[in-house]
Amino acid sequence: MTPQAVEAVIAGLKAAGVSVVCYLPDSLFKELYPALDADPGIRTIRVTNEGEGAAICGGVFLSGKRAALVMENSGLRASIEPLARMGMGAGIPVVMLMSYRGDLGENNWWAVPHGMTMEPLLTAMRIPYRVVDEAEKAKQAIQDAVTWSYASYYHSAVALTGGLVR
Amino acid sequence: MTATPAPERMHRFDCMRVLAPMLKNELVILSLGASVDEWYTAAPHMRQASLFQQQLGCVTPQAFGLAVGLPHRRVVSLDTDGGMMFNLGILATLANEQPKNLLVVVWDNECYQSIGGPPTHTAQGRVDIAAIARGAGIAEAHTARTLDDFEALCRRGLVADVPFVIVAKVSQESFRDVRRKHSDGREDKYIFVRHVEATEGIVIMGPSEHN
Numbered sequence: 429m430t431p432q433a434v435e436a437v438i439a440g441l442k443a444a445g446v447s448v449v450c451y452l453p454d455s456l457f458k459e460l461y462p463a464l465d466a467d468p469g470i471r472t473i474r475v476t477n478e479g480e481g482a483a484i485c486g487g488v489f490l491s492g493k494r495a496a497l498v499m500e501n502s503g504l505r506a507s508i509e510p511l512a513r514m515g516m517g518a519g520i521p522v523v524m525l526m527s528y529r530g531d532l533g534e535n536n537w538w539a540v541p542h543g544m545t546m547e548p549l550l551t552a553m554r555i556p557y558r559v560v561d562e563a564e565k566a567k568q569a570i571q572d573a574v575t576w577s578y579a580s581y582y583h584s585a586v587a588l589t590g591g592l593v594r
Numbered sequence: 595m596t597a598t599p600a601p602e603r604m605h606r607f608d609c610m611r612v613l614a615p616m617l618k619n620e621l622v623i624l625s626l627g628a629s630v631d632e633w634y635t636a637a638p639h640m641r642q643a644s645l646f647q648q649q650l651g652c653v654t655p656q657a658f659g660l661a662v663g664l665p666h667r668r669v670v671s672l673d674t675d676g677g678m679m680f681n682l683g684i685l686a687t688l689a690n691e692q693p694k695n696l697l698v699v700v701w702d703n704e705c706y707q708s709i710g711g712p713p714t715h716t717a718q719g720r721v722d723i724a725a726i727a728r729g730a731g732i733a734e735a736h737t738a739r740t741l742d743d744f745e746a747l748c749r750r751g752l753v754a755d756v757p758f759v760i761v762a763k764v765s766q767e768s769f770r771d772v773r774r775k776h777s778d779g780r781e782d783k784y785i786f787v788r789h790v791e792a793t794e795g796i797v798i799m800g801p802s803e804h805n
Contacts, residue, residue, distance in 0.1 A: 448662060471662065473691060476683025483652040484687075487623070487659020490645065490787060492798040495659065513649040514656075518779035579802065 429459045433592050436563040437525070438467060440570030445494045446523070447471060450481035454500030456527035456593040464498070478503030482510045486520040494523075494574065501526040501546040501587060511553060511583055521577040521584070525570065528559060528589035546587065555583045561590030604741055606701050607769035609762050610636035612745045613699070616752060617670065621790065623647060623657040624672035627708035628768035629701055633672065635772040642789040646775060646782045651680030654698055658688060661696040664794065668695050668752060675702040675716045675761075678723055682730070688757040689731025697751040698759045703766050711766060724761040735759035 429437075437460060441449065450473045453461045464472050475481035481497045488495035497507070504526060514520040529536075530543020550557050556576060558569045566588060573584040606629060614637035622644040624633055630646050637644065647653060657671035678685075678700050688696070704717040715721045727735035734756055738744035744762055751758035777785065787798050 448659075473662070473687065475687055477681075479651070480655050480681055480683050480687065483649070483655030483681075484659040484662070486652070487656035487661075488663045489659075490656070490783075490790065490798070491660050491663020492790065492794065492796040493663035495663075510649065510652050510655075513647075513652060517648060518783045520783060578799075581799070 429457065429593055430563070431459075433563045433566065433588075434460050434463045436566040437570065437588070438463060438470070440567035441496055441525075442469060443567060444523075444571045444574035446496045446574065447493050448473065448485070448488045448495040449498050450475050450484050450495060451498040452476075452478050452481060452500075452503060454527055454529070456500065456529060456588075457498065460498070478506040479510045482507040482522045483514070485522045486510070486514045489520055489522075496570075496574075497522055497524045499524070499526050500542065501529050502542045504546055504549055504585075508549065508553065511555075515553070515583045519581040521581050523573050523577050524583065524585040526585060526587050527593050528587040531559075531589045533590065533594070550585055553583070555585055557585035557587060559587045559589055561588070561592050563592055566592065601739070603763060603765035604739065604744065605767060605769065606703065606762070606764040607632045607636060608741060609701075609738075609744050609764060612741055613637075613748050614640065616748055617643075619793070620668040620670050620752070621645075621660060621664070622670045622672060623653055623660065625653045625674045625677045625701075626650065627674065629672065629674065631772040631774050632769050634775045635769070642785055643793075645786040646777075646779070648779060650677050653677050654684045654688075655681065657698070658684065658691070658693060658696060661693045662691075664790075665695060667794075668697065670752075671696065671698045673698060673700050675700060675704060675714045675723060676706050679715050679721075682726060685727045685730035685732060685759075693757055694755040696757050697748070697754070698757070699748075700759065700761045701764055702761050703764050705766050707766060707768060724759065727759045727761075732757050732759055735761070737761045737763060739763050
């Protein structure tokens, strides 16, 4: 990610009032994670899998603070179980920011499944999402996701792709 | 020569009746199964302050998230052996993050009681959740086998400024004379959130822009 893209993402999180980020690092967001760690306005929590991060974000919601789960889109697969239980069973929302591994332009065979499964899983989970490939649109997309999740009390997602993450 | 009879296991409901009077301003998140109605009955004064969640593997992570958001408030996770084994990674995360306001109680009855009692991984006597927690880096992780031990550990855990884990080895019986909770997960969330809002003086789920 370029410094401008990292800045846009962090600006979006802050504009949306996010003060806690749970993450499991990946390669496309490589530059984002240390920037989040270094930001005094954001508490980062490193998790062992994304499902654990989703549940922690749910707990943060219950405290009145705002959290985001930042991850590669493969983490969506690991998160489906807690997302279904929290979102559909209790109305506890999680806002997700994920890198779109496996999108057109992907040159790693192992990442192709991430692209094939991400959007169908989001649709199956009835999670609205926006795919963003320009830094100028990242900030607004993150704000919009948080706004929607605090109106619906359900999960939302922003997937960053293309030149934004490569 | 006669074999020494195994000591009788603590009952989870008795443990709850020990813990409940110690709680006042704390917030509780608890796991699924019979413990839901047991806690509802054992701690009537904590009903609004307890989030009843039917979420295997989510209970302690959610309690930790709540503790992160409200660092001045003590949070109690009432988890289970099945729930903790479902997501052992949270123990490593707690060790790294060192929350100063989180007590985790694991009701270890060595079975999946809510579906009729098939054994969990702790049933064979080899798997020790407190030892796993210590290995993950949580220094204050203990096993309670008597009510006296359980009470003493709760007293320590409720004032500790490090993550504190109590694995309570309890019997497989559930307490039958309980008052059933009628609400579902969604209503439980609203009750809990409104309690947090009222006691913290904050807005979590506010009004819409237009009516």
